[in-house]
Amino acid sequence: MTAKLALKIVPGRSVAGFHKTNIATKRGKLLQATLNQTSNQSVRQSEYVRGVLVSDVTAPTNMSDSKDLLMLLKPLFDDNQVAQNSDTWQ
Numbered sequence: 001m002t003a004k005l006a007l008k009i010v011p012g013r014s015v016a017g018f019h020k021t022n023i024a025t026k027r028g029k030l031l032q033a034t035l036n037q038t039s040n041q042s043v044r045q046s047e048y049v050r051g052v053l054v055s056d057v058t059a060p061t062n063m064s065d066s067k068d069l070l071m072l073l074k075p076l077f078d079d080n081q082v083a084q085n086s087d088t089w090q
Contacts, residue, residue, distance in 0.1 A: 016040045021069075033069035038062070 017039035024032035040062050047055040 030070065030073065033073065035067045035069055036064070037066075038064040 017037065020036045022032065022034045022036070023030070040060065042058050042060040044056070044058045046053060046057075
């Protein structure tokens with residue numbers, strides 16, 4: 001009877017991401033404001049039996065999200081807390 005020796009090596013992570021903000025105005029009035037976020041991550045899992053690589057799997061994960069910032073700012077304009085076309089706004 002022969003015993004098998006198995007070794008699993010898990011971490012091997014890679015993470016990347018970025019943010020992009022889009023703002024559109026016309027004559028000092030805010031027309032559009034959005035935030036786009038993306039992130040990419042991959043995890044690599046390698047399995048060795050008796051020093052021989054028997055499995056090498058990379059699992060990628062991609063996520064993205066977009067937010068309408070104009071809807072977050074709209075209550076400020078509606079309550080007259082800020083004026084869009086003023087020196088303080090710009």
